[in-house]
Amino acid sequence: MIPTPPPMGILQVALDVPIDSLFDYLDGGFDVAVGQRVVVPFGRRRQIGIVVGKSAVSEVPSAKLKAIETAFVDEPPLDPDTFALLRFCADYYQYPLGQALLASLPGRLRQTEPAVSRKQYAFRLSAVGLAADIEQLPRRKLIQRKLYAALLEHGVLHESALPEISASWRGAMQGLQESGWVEADEVLAGLSASVSAAVPPPPLNEDQTAALQRMQASEGFKAWLLHGITGSGKTEVYMQWLQQMLADNDGQALVLVPEINLTPQLEARFRSRLPHLPMVALHSNLGEAERLQNWRLAQSGIARIVVGTRLSVFTPLPRLRLVIVDEEHDGSYKQQDSMRYHARDVAMVRAQRAKVPIVLGSATPSLETWHNAQTGKYGLLTLQNRAVAKSQLPRIGCIDTNRVELQDGLSPALIEALRQRLERKEQSLLFINRRGYSPVLLCNACHWIASCTRCSSRLVVHLRQSRLRCHHCGHEQKIVRQCPSCGNADLHPTGHGTQRLEETLARLFPMARIQRVDRDSTRRKEALADILQAVHADEIDILVGTQMLAKGHDFPNLTLVGVVDTDSALFSPDFRAAERLFAQLMQVSGRAGRADKPGEVLIQTTFPEHNLFNALRKHDYVAYADSQLQERQLAQFPPYAFLALLRAEANQYSLVQDFLNDALVLARQLSEHVLTYDPVRPQMEKLKGMERAYLLMQGESRLQIQQLLRQLVPQLRAHPLASKLRWTVDVDPLEF
DNA sequence: AGCACGCCGACT
DNA sequence: GTCGGCGTGCTC
Numbered sequence: 001m002i003p004t005p006p007p008m009g010i011l012q013v014a015l016d017v018p019i020d021s022l023f024d025y026l027d028g029g030f031d032v033a034v035g036q037r038v039v040v041p042f043g044r045r046r047q048i049g050i051v052v053g054k055s056a057v058s059e060v061p062s063a064k065l066k067a068i069e070t071a072f073v074d075e076p077p078l079d080p081d082t083f084a085l086l087r088f089c090a091d092y093y094q095y096p097l098g099q100a101l102l103a104s105l106p107g108r109l110r111q112t113e114p115a116v117s118r119k120q121y122a123f124r125l126s127a128v129g130l131a132a133d134i135e136q137l138p139r140r141k142l143i144q145r146k147l148y149a150a151l152l153e154h155g156v157l158h159e160s161a162l163p164e165i166s167a168s169w170r171g172a173m174q175g176l177q178e179s180g181w182v183e184a185d186e187v188l189a190g191l192s193a194s195v196s197a198a199v200p201p202p203p204l205n206e207d208q209t210a211a212l213q214r215m216q217a218s219e220g221f222k223a224w225l226l227h228g229i230t231g232s233g234k235t236e237v238y239m240q241w242l243q244q245m246l247a248d249n250d251g252q253a254l255v256l257v258p259e260i261n262l263t264p265q266l267e268a269r270f271r272s273r274l275p276h277l278p279m280v281a282l283h284s285n286l287g288e289a290e291r292l293q294n295w296r297l298a299q300s301g302i303a304r305i306v307v308g309t310r311l312s313v314f315t316p317l318p319r320l321r322l323v324i325v326d327e328e329h330d331g332s333y334k335q336q337d338s339m340r341y342h343a344r345d346v347a348m349v350r351a352q353r354a355k356v357p358i359v360l361g362s363a364t365p366s367l368e369t370w371h372n373a374q375t376g377k378y379g380l381l382t383l384q385n386r387a388v389a390k391s392q393l394p395r396i397g398c399i400d401t402n403r404v405e406l407q408d409g410l411s412p413a414l415i416e417a418l419r420q421r422l423e424r425k426e427q428s429l430l431f432i433n434r435r436g437y438s439p440v441l442l443c444n445a446c447h448w449i450a451s452c453t454r455c456s457s458r459l460v461v462h463l464r465q466s467r468l469r470c471h472h473c474g475h476e477q478k479i480v481r482q483c484p485s486c487g488n489a490d491l492h493p494t495g496h497g498t499q500r501l502e503e504t505l506a507r508l509f510p511m512a513r514i515q516r517v518d519r520d521s522t523r524r525k526e527a528l529a530d531i532l533q534a535v536h537a538d539e540i541d542i543l544v545g546t547q548m549l550a551k552g553h554d555f556p557n558l559t560l561v562g563v564v565d566t567d568s569a570l571f572s573p574d575f576r577a578a579e580r581l582f583a584q585l586m587q588v589s590g591r592a593g594r595a596d597k598p599g600e601v602l603i604q605t606t607f608p609e610h611n612l613f614n615a616l617r618k619h620d621y622v623a624y625a626d627s628q629l630q631e632r633q634l635a636q637f638p639p640y641a642f643l644a645l646l647r648a649e650a651n652q653y654s655l656v657q658d659f660l661n662d663a664l665v666l667a668r669q670l671s672e673h674v675l676t677y678d679p680v681r682p683q684m685e686k687l688k689g690m691e692r693a694y695l696l697m698q699g700e701s702r703l704q705i706q707q708l709l710r711q712l713v714p715q716l717r718a719h720p721l722a723s724k725l726r727w728t729v730d731v732d733p734l735e736f
Numbered sequence: 737a738g739c740a741c742g743c744c745g746a747c748t
Numbered sequence: 749g750t751c752g753g754c755g756t757g758c759t760c
């Protein structure tokens with residue numbers, strides 16, 4: 001008798017392909033769970049996939065069905081909570097499920113090869129080691145002695161803690177292992193945190209204490225806004241909250257930070273204050289092996305705190321107890337390609353589903369968040385006072401550039417303020433949001449302007465390199481000496497950039513040590529860190545730079561911040577430009593006078609009486625936010641309405657136009673609630689050779705928008721033009 | 737997205 | 749006569 005083969009089940013597999021459908025496969029005899037990673041034959045190639053469902057039958061004709069090739073059954077499958085969160089996002093942001101799922105995994109788990117993370121070890125003393133004495137180690141083997149002492153004290157040490165002892169701990173540990181004193185285990189059991197003793201918590205002020213008490217009094221899901229100016233001690237509140245929430249359990253916390261090089265600083269602070277809580281970081285400059293390892297430590301529950309940038313909002317955390325989103329207003333939480341999610345919003349959904357509290361922290365909350373705090377949807381926690389007793393808020397003033405003559409872009413008052421700082425041996429910082437020498441190259445005779453051929457932008461003069469550059473597409477050419485239009489040799493670099501400002505300052509203050517900080521001067525990997533170090537060492541008198549300098553480091557000897565040119569943001573067609581400018585200027589102000597020296601901020605503007613500056617002078621976020629919210633309400637902009645954007649681009653504008661016009665007709669047919677506007681062209685009409693336009697959809701609720709998109713997007717995918725141009729849907733867009 | 741198939745212009 | 753351009757269509 002022929003034995004009947006075991007019946008094969010059908011697996012629904014999600015693949016990393018831009019097709020919003022699942023593919024059925026025979027299970028091939030593998031005992032596969034939902035959430036498991038599999039390798040499948042797909043057309044002529046092999047693909048990695050995630051099993052999203054199992055069934056006995058398939059709609060697909062059996063002749064077409066193939067069996068999976070491999071199942072990574074020894075790996076834990078993606079857990080149902082993370083899976084459901086990603087499914088929700090794929091749905092909400094109109095993105096194929098398979099691509100959403102796969103994009104959330106570390107790179108190594110997106111390959112068809114078995115994923116190996118670098119093996120990491122935990123070390124402990126052997127019986128021999130325990131019986132030994134430190135004096136048996138030679139005195140000059142200093143690192144071995146330190147490691148031995150640390151192991152005696154802590155019992156087990158994970159290798160991530162060992163660089164604190166010495167950068168060259170590996171060799172020394174090797175020696176200890178060879179002499180039989182130390183044994184190593186591959187890590188699974190215990191990721192210890194830090195070898196140093198906990199830095200004791202500083203006393204909290206009244207506001208901080210009140211904030212903590214209110215958070216502790218709630219249970220289950222609860223959203224909080226922690227509103228406090230720079231230096232008011234938000235981080236301290238986070239840390240004590242973490243400490244209390246994770247003290248007597250095995251829970252985990254997710255801490256989201258913006259995409260800047262600030263992560264290491266926060267990480268170091270957390271480690272020194274909470275050494276007993278194993279912590280991993282997840283950000284873009286981790287190597288593949290380390291990223292995978294850290295992700296797995298989070299997934300397995302060993303890591304208790306995950307500090308990461310936006311993508312880490314999708315990290316599997318089996319025992320999530322709380323979520324923190326630091327600097328929640330920061331634009332880097334919004335993914336600007338592929339699945340255009342907002343990590344802060346996803347974090348909110350995640351906390352709600354997990355029934356855990358979430359705190360959003362900011363000195364200048366986004367108006368969406370502020371509105372939610374005003375309506376009582378979020379609890380509002382305010383830190384009024386600067387936690388550092390001696391420090392005081394800087395004086396902020398405007399310089400009316402209508403009434404004075406500028407010298408190469410600088411007003412006499414600002415020049416005088418700089419001179420005083422040099423005299424007092426204090427540092428200054430000048431902000432200008434343009435890099436290069438000058439933003440425009442103009443012919444005085446015929447008014448020709450050097451423009452980019454691929455973008456609707458002006459070419460920026462980089463005098464030192466003698467180049468003209470497009471800051472949008474990277475196009476670069478030699479500087480022209482003669483007007484290509486009329487032959488005139490009288491070409492003028494017009495306007496000011498960082499390079500020109502640096503040159504002007506060098507002429508005005510020949511003795512001053514001036515440092516420029518922009519993308520051009522920090523191209524080298526360690527350049528920015530070196531510059532910051534030099535500022536701390538008082539080797540620099542004046543910093544000239546772009547937004548890059550707004551965040552992060554505190555310079556105790558820096559007492560003057562000058563803002564050279566911001567007026568363009570005041571009247572931008574993007575309704576969020578003013579909100580961003582206010583946040584940026586507040587942040588910039590935080591750079592001045594952190595220590596016992598009072599700081600001063602001087603802003604050059606042609607609109608000194610603009611209400612943005614009036615609020616800024618009083619350090620009054622609340623007044624500004626409330627006035628902005630009134631404007632938003634009148635205009636029916638977010639947070640009083642919800643938006644979605646259909647962006648399209650092609651080398652020919654007619655294609656874009658035809659597609660968007662058809663989409664417009666469809667959208668208006670499909671929804672009577674959502675208001676769909678005629679196609680609009682963005683400020684940058686042409687970018688990298690592509691003609692662009694978008695369709696704006698506005699609704700009273702997220703649901704209305706969602707209902708429209710759910711019908712509209714599949715119809716657009718089937719549109720005959722859809723494959724001839726590039727198009728994307730952006731739900732809750734931040735920039736236009 | 738890949739990777740095929742497929743039908744029209746300049747080359748060993 | 750072939751090599752190769754990228755338009756269209758499919759992948760369980």
